[in-house]
Amino acid sequence: MKGALRKTLLGGLLFMLLCSILIVSWLVLANRNPDLDQPATVVIDVRQQLAQGAYLARIGNCMSCHTARGGASYAGGRAVPTPFGNVYASNLTPDKDTGLGHWSSDDFWRAMHDGKSRDGRLLYPAFPYPNYTRVSRADSDAIFAYLQTLPAVKQENRAPELRAPYDNRLLLYAWRALYFRAGTFVADDTQSFAWNRGAYLTQGLGHCSACHSPRDRWGGIDGKAELAGGMISSLNWYAPPLNGSANSLGKWHDTEIVAFLKAGLTAERSATGPMAEVIATSLQYVSHDDVQAMATYLSALPPSDKGPVPIDDNLRREEKQAIIASGARLYEQHCVNCHQAAGQGVASVYPALAGSYAVTAAIAANPIRLVLHGGFGASTTGNPRPYGMPPFGHVMTDNEIAAVVTYIRNAWGNQASAVSARDVNQYRSQEGL
Ligand code: HEC
Ligand code: HEC
Ligand code: HEC
Incomplete structure (x- = not known):
């Protein structure tokens, strides 16, 4: 009897050990980032790189999240609401104690590309690195070079205010294994230059899918439902589908998409709420060619059937x-x-x-x-x-x-x-x- 009990216990332990090994290997494998070793870019024209960096930071809308209302630009402190609580954007100015003063372009690339801070801490995806991972090393370096030219502002980072258990950063290993796939943008040779440029900008720096996709209860986006439209639960606004859904963008002409993104206005539509903010702080500064490229990419997207299901109002x-x-x-x-x-x-x-x-x-x-x-x-x-x-x-x-x-x-x-x-x-x- 005793022997049998010991056997069952041992078997149970062995099973648990096996499970833990499997889970840990899954987490490690899924959190691998094959492109992390890309070398820094060789810069020929520093002035051009800085101008490029400033422009790209606009497309990424970095300043909008990384500036508190009434606070110094890029010094952080703005609350980014999530369904789990607030996460505060960090100080991106080159201050040595509280900002990116001690960071190298490698550290910065790791944050953009792999969502990790300089000390290896996993970052919350309220920072849209699941999109920024698509950004090229050259563009990441240009943004970093530009940020390093900003006036240094001493302002401590604010710790996130998240409900337990979400305040434990280690949980992010599991979140990343489920929802995050690192990888730079790979051009599709069968498509035009404009399509590829548009795809690179919307998927990456523009982080359109961060708002325009349905999210599950853990805040994850099903890859197949990307850009299929969804409620932004932390803001309580609905972001419509951007794919070729017959109801929405499918009916727009490219020139209307361009006008909407650059001026916030077409003959028939006016941007509002969070989209008006994205246009005012970011998209209006994007060059005509780049906005045109985004429109080319968006209007070629096939519709997805993962959008919202029409709600029956049950009325006679x-x-x-x-x-x-x-x-x-x-x-x-x-x-x-x-x-x-x-x-x-x-x-x-x-x-x-x-x-x-x-x-x-x-x-x-x-x-x-x-x-x-x-x-x-x-x-x-x-x-x-x-x-x-x-x-x-x-x-x-x-x-x-x-x-x-x-x-x-x-x-x-x-x-x-x-x-x-x-x-x-x-x-x-x-x-x-
Ligand atoms: C939607 C809001 C949002 C946007 C847009 C955004 N960020 Fe952030 N960012 C955050 C938040 C929130 C954090 C803090 C995450 C955390 O504490 O885990 C953060 C953290 C970071 C960090 C890590 C800093 C550190 O000390 O570890 C870097 C680097 C960064 N962002 C760079 C950028 C750049 C560059 C852009 C533009 C291309 C950008 N961010 C756009 C919200 C945003
Ligand atoms: C912060 C969240 C957010 C981000 C980021 C965002 N959008 Fe939006 N967008 C919205 C919301 C909310 C609406 C609905 C309000 C409105 O129509 O103005 C919207 C509306 C739109 C519309 C009108 C669609 C229709 O059928 O009425 C277009 C086009 C659009 N967004 C394009 C984009 C593109 C392209 C990007 C990326 C470069 C982007 N958005 C990024 C929140 C966002
Ligand atoms: C004084 C003029 C005015 C009146 C009165 C007015 N609206 Fe509007 N409406 C606007 C303007 C301007 C916008 C665009 C606002 C924006 O972009 O945020 C708008 C936007 C809208 C939108 C969003 C459309 C879109 O393309 O995003 C709806 C829906 C709407 N109005 C419904 C109504 C209803 C219903 C009423 C009456 C209860 C009303 N409006 C009264 C001027 C008005």
Whole structure:
């Protein structure tokens, strides 16, 4: 009896040992980064490299996250919200004690390419290194060289404020094994130069997929669903699909994508919320050729079936018709002056609501937020003083806003699920971004 017990115990231990070995080897193998040894680039023209670095940092929008409101540029301290708590962006100025003063271009490359800090600490993916890993060594070196020319600012980094157990950085080994694949961008020879340039910029520095993809509960993105659109849960805005989905970008002409990304405005659409910020702080500075390349790449993307599933509103036809009828009266009263009787808007001034995916997306977060809190487009050189949309949260009840949004989602040929007062209420307290 005793012998049998010992045997079972020993067997159990051996099994556990085997499992641990398997798990550890999986973590080690999955966390390997084959390109890490790429040598630093040989620089011929330093001035050109610095200009290039400044330009690339714009495309990566580094300053926007790495600058606290009212704080010194690039000195860090801005909270980047995640569903698990806040992570604070680091000081990227060349200060020796608190910034990147002691970093080499190798250290910087390891952070960009492999998400590790100088001391080997794993970095949280709130820093979009799962995208930046695509950036070339030459471009990483140029950004680093540029950052080293900034005025040094002494400002300690702030520790992340994450809920347990997410505050344990060691968990990131598992996260990375599941979701992170390192690797620089590899050009596709069958595609044009513009397509490849666009792919490199959108997948890498532009980190579009960080917002425009659905995420699972651990914040991971399924590779097949990249750019299929998703709710940005930490910001509570919906980022529509950027692939060729028939409803959204699939209907845009390249020139419209270029205008939207550079000026924040097309005849029919106006960027808003976090996208207006991305355009104002980053994309408006991207050269015409590079934005054109992004449009070439985006409009060639095949649609993915991983986008949001249309939500059935479970309303009887007559019930929905009654809500739509009351919404129509509210539209007449509050909205028609700007968005016009047929929802066509005023070209390049007030966006069209008819035929707009910004109105009919399965997830109605954005139109609800616009009506509650109003909105401003991106202020850009192409459109320095964007028209604003006034807030209606204080003049309309949740029921009224639900009705008017349901109306615009179903008028003039639009077709979408109804919005409930509960849907509206959930966004009431969330002003601004
Ligand atoms: C969406 C916000 C965001 C953007 C955009 C962003 N970062 Fe960060 N970055 C962060 C956060 C948050 C951290 C801290 C991560 C942590 O503490 O694990 C960080 C950390 C870093 C680190 C590690 C610093 C250290 O001390 O270990 C480097 C280097 C860095 N970022 C460089 C960049 C560069 C270069 C760009 C632009 C190409 C950029 N970041 C864009 C949010 C961002
Ligand atoms: C910080 C999050 C964030 C990032 C990063 C981001 N976007 Fe967006 N984007 C949004 C949100 C939210 C919307 C919806 C609001 C709107 O339409 O203005 C949006 C809307 C858009 C639209 C309009 C699509 C439609 O069907 O209405 C385009 C085009 C777009 N983004 C392109 C891009 C590209 C290209 C990049 C990368 C260079 C990018 N975005 C990066 C959040 C983001
Ligand atoms: C004073 C003019 C004005 C009025 C009144 C107005 N809007 Fe707007 N609306 C705008 C402008 C300007 C924008 C673009 C705002 C932005 O880019 O953030 C906009 C954007 C929108 C959007 C987002 C469209 C897009 O392309 O992203 C929706 C939905 C919307 N309005 C619905 C309404 C509804 C419903 C009402 C009435 C309750 C209303 N608006 C009243 C001017 C107005």
